Amino acid sequence: EAQVTQNPRYLITVTGKKLTVTCSQNMNHEYMSWYRQDPGLGLRQIYYSMNVEVTDKGDVPEGYKVSRKEKRNFPLILESPSPNQTSLYFCASSKGTSEETQYFGPGTRLLVL
């Protein structure tokens, strides 16, 4: 089944404790992206990757890092989480051209205490 998977689905952590949220897609998509979703603000892009070893900032990159060492994986790293990073996070992927639909993972709900 073609899908985007994320782990963990739920995470509670404390301020300053590094964490990684994994994202994997099995559709051989070149483009991958991370979004956060907050009440009243919709989905906002954090980082994106056009292909392996190619990443760039989205609209809200502060406090996040990403890497793209393999085509299928695009982990999101929070080196020192803060409470304002409490949110619902979605990974998405697409074939890569500007008119290709992005497919979303199931989401990771993060609470930073």
Next chain:
Amino acid sequence: GESVGLHLPTLSVQEGDNSIINCAYSNSASDYFIWYKQESGKGPQFIIDIRSNMDKRQGQRVTVLLNKTVKHLSLQIAATQPGDSAVYFCAENRAGGYNKLIFGAGTRLAVHP
């Protein structure tokens, strides 16, 4: 339940009626538009898309209308069913660039029996 739907405009309809969800997009240069459906606890799910060289596109029970003059997008759902209850997002993809989606804030559709 999910908190992402708080503070969203809500459209309430009776089962069997037609629903119309509206969206104003921001950039006249956007050339590709998508409607997503997000059910509680899930990631956004693709419904239908339309390119800027079209003004109407039909799917199964759904129709998207695009009015570029006033930068307006609408999603029509025929014979709305309880399973259609969700938050609906429109997204625009800016022309000429990478696959970056700009999402609207969303509209909650509540279907009553």
